[in-house]
Amino acid sequence: MQIRLLNTDQFYVPSRCATCGERFTPEAVLALAYSQAGVALGTICDDCLHAGRATLAQRAHGYAARLRQHVDTLERVAEEVFDVLPLETAPGDDRACVGNGT
Numbered sequence: 001m002q003i004r005l006l007n008t009d010q011f012y013v014p015s016r017c018a019t020c021g022e023r024f025t026p027e028a029v030l031a032l033a034y035s036q037a038g039v040a041l042g043t044i045c046d047d048c049l050h051a052g053r054a055t056l057a058q059r060a061h062g063y064a065a066r067l068r069q070h071v072d073t074l075e076r077v078a079e080e081v082f083d084v085l086p087l088e089t090a091p092g093d094d095r096a097c098v099g100n101g102t
């Protein structure tokens with residue numbers, strides 16, 4: 001993995017780190033991760049930037065495992081029956097009185 005630092009002098013909205021999956025807000029200096037083949041992975045968080053090679057690899061493996069689980073779930077859901085349930089009404093304030101002993 002190659003990390004390029006880019007001084008943009010811009011403000012950014014919260015993002016998801018490309019290597020650990022955690023939410024973070026990028027600073028004006030972006031840390032951009034690329035594969036050795038030059039494929040852009042995205043912006044990485046400060047924790048990943050300063051994690052060191054071994055810890056960064058561990059964080060990336062953990063994120064990959066979570067993504068793999070999500071892929072498995074999506075593939076299972078894609079095979080399920082598609083069903084839109086009728087509109088429900090959220091309970092009102094009456095619910096707050098239930099179980100409070102009064």
Ligand SMILES: [Zn+2]
Nearest residue numbers: 017020045048
């Ligand atoms: Zn990260």
